Amino acid sequence: MISSNISSRSDVFVPRLMVVDDGFRAEPEEETDDADDIQRQLATVIRHQLSLLGEDTSRPGMLRTPERAASALSFLTRGYDQTAASVIGEGIFEESHDGMVLVRDIEFYSLCEHHLLPFYGKAHVAYIPNGRILGLSKMARVVDVFARRFQVQERLTDQVADAIQSALSPRGVGVIVEAEHMCMMMRGVEKQNSSTVTSAMRGCFLHDARTRDEFLRMAHG
Numbered sequence: 658m659i660s661s662n663i664s665s666r667s668d669v670f671v672p673r674l675m676v677v678d679d680g681f682r683a684e685p686e687e688e689t690d691d692a693d694d695i696q697r698q699l700a701t702v703i704r705h706q707l708s709l710l711g712e713d714t715s716r717p718g719m720l721r722t723p724e725r726a727a728s729a730l731s732f733l734t735r736g737y738d739q740t741a742a743s744v745i746g747e748g749i750f751e752e753s754h755d756g757m758v759l760v761r762d763i764e765f766y767s768l769c770e771h772h773l774l775p776f777y778g779k780a781h782v783a784y785i786p787n788g789r790i791l792g793l794s795k796m797a798r799v800v801d802v803f804a805r806r807f808q809v810q811e812r813l814t815d816q817v818a819d820a821i822q823s824a825l826s827p828r829g830v831g832v833i834v835e836a837e838h839m840c841m842m843m844r845g846v847e848k849q850n851s852s853t854v855t856s857a858m859r860g861c862f863l864h865d866a867r868t869r870d871e872f873l874r875m876a877h878g
């Protein structure tokens with residue numbers, strides 16, 4: 658609430674915010690205002706960036722490009738607004754299954770934090786339960802939470818493994834990520850057919866060679 662003594666430092670106090678609570682009128686959500694403001698600022702920066710690069714941002718094809726690019730960038734980095742816990746939600750179930758659970762070929766798209774260019778590929782995520790299992794679709798959503806940020810592939814791999822480990826406390830977790838990096842393909846060394854493979858092993862995937870072998874065999878089956 659606005660208290661009257663705030664105005665004591667100026668002669669005329671103009672309240673910045675009128676609080677109308679008639680029970681019908683919905684107050685605009687602050688978050689929406691902030692999000693719109695961020696989009697506008699992003700578009701301004703992108704327009705400036707394009708003209709620094711020599712583009713004419715006033716030609717018809719480019720007129721709305723800064724706004725579209727700002728909205729695409731926000732979508733591609735929406736993982737900043739999410740946590741593994743928030744996407745997993747109620748998706749954990751008591752279950753006595755004690756064999757390996759593997760979701761293979763989870764497609765993902767990310768942006769490399771060094772060049773801001775895409776890298777994309779597939780993640781294979783496995784765990785051995787210890788009394789609790791995770792809804793299968795949630796495994797893909799956990800990958801997305803961390804992929805939709807500026808990343809390096811190594812950290813993405815570790816973050817997915819650690820998130821599954823801390824959500825389920827399973828006997829072990831294994832994650833393999835295979836990706837192609839546009840920063841390698843489009844610039845620099847221009848190695849168009851190379852792919853990068855990273856892995857993160859936790860618990861029995863780390864300590865038990867047979868578990869690890871089974872995972873590697875199933876992941877590439």
Ligand SMILES: [Zn+2]
Nearest residue numbers: 769771772840
């Ligand atoms: Zn890069």
